[in-house]
């Protein structure tokens with residue numbers, strides 16, 4: 001098991017498959033992009049498959065999410081999903097993507113064994129989309145969403161980061177859009193993980209403000225326990241989701257309503273580093289061990305040791321808080 005000193009056990013593995021991306025969301029990356037990982041430092045598909053297998057077979061991982069950067073840019077993605085789906089016990093398999101290319105990829109991913117997908121979409125307005133992501137690709141994301149739903153990658157969740165003065169007024173419109181198409185809408189507080197280090201707490205749109213803007217929907221408390229999920233969910237009266245269940249909306253209040261006490265996550269970067277927290281400032285180099293001839297048991301033990309050192313929480317409010325050197329796109333959001 002991947003246990004830490006605070007009694008938490010990691011069963012949810014988040015794997016970053018690349019640090020590259022075809023968008024430049026302002027809260028994530030600078031316009032010019034970043035210095036991408038050299039190819040030789042990136043894990044090969046076989047190396048990713050091996051570490052996922054070790055996680056599942058030796059360390060109790062039950063859920064694997066592939067992310068990035070943009071995971072659909074990883075050429076071997078379908079094969080990596082296939083390999084994970086063939087493991088015993090079979091983990092639940094998810095992808096978090098910006099949706100570009102999903103129109104073409106949704107069916108192959110579903111056939112490979114992908115269970116669900118989360119698509120990031122911050123605005124329904126093409127001009128705002130261009131301003132926020134620095135690319136004119138809104139139409140691609142919208143067709144990607146539809147393709148994911150018709151391929152059965154459900155429930156399709158939409159992730160939205162609200163930004164002051166840019167799209168903070170758009171929560172009701174995004175929720176109406178999600179309700180119309182049967183997607184589950186989630187709003188996310190912006191975290192200090194941007195490459196530019198420009199995050200400002202006072203600029204962040206808080207969970208409380210988001211909920212206030214959704215007041216006209218008459219949201220009701222969700223009777224289903226949240227478990228270890230980052231999102232707090234509410235029922236939207238009078239609406240059903242695509243499966244005929246009561247429609248839900250989620251708010252991920254990572255900063256003002258942290259959920260670190262229930263954290264069940266462990267992360268693997270595209271260059272083979274274990275991170276025990278999104279905000280960890282130290283990493284454990286499984287790539288070096290693996291390329292140096294380590295056995296599966298050696299790698300599993302190094303992973304266990306890395307998780308034992310996990311801190312109680314992200315500490316964003318501590319005066320001593322240090323933003324990690326890696327930005328979100330290189331950690332795997």
Ligand SMILES: Nc1nc2c(ncn2[C@@H]2O[C@H](COP(=O)(O)OP(=O)(O)OP(=O)(O)O)[C@@H](O)[C@H]2O)c(=O)[nH]1
Nearest residue numbers: 065096118157159188229230231252254265278333
């Ligand atoms: N603080 C914190 N925030 C996280 C963590 N994981 C994800 N998030 C935030 O939650 C957002 C949504 O994450 P996703 O990858 O879409 O999925 P999820 O919410 O973890 O999982 P599901 O609800 O099961 O789909 C991310 O964009 C982050 O902003 C985490 O471990 N810690």
Ligand SMILES: C[S@@+](CC[C@H](N)C(=O)[O-])C[C@H]1O[C@@H](n2cnc3c(N)ncnc32)[C@H](O)[C@@H]1O
Nearest residue numbers: 028068069070096097098120159190191328333
């Ligand atoms: C880093 S991206 C990687 C996957 C894919 N490129 C995407 O955008 O979905 C994963 C998620 O992190 C979110 N994210 C990025 N930077 C963030 C930040 N500073 N604070 C909160 N969420 C952030 C994105 O909105 C996205 O939903």
Ligand code: SF4
Nearest residue numbers: 021023025028069098
């Ligand atoms: S949030 Fe996702 S889509 Fe946007 S720049 Fe970061 S990695 Fe790319």
Ligand code: SF4
Nearest residue numbers: 259260263277278314
């Ligand atoms: S900030 Fe770290 S401890 Fe808190 S939920 Fe995220 S990964 Fe877990």
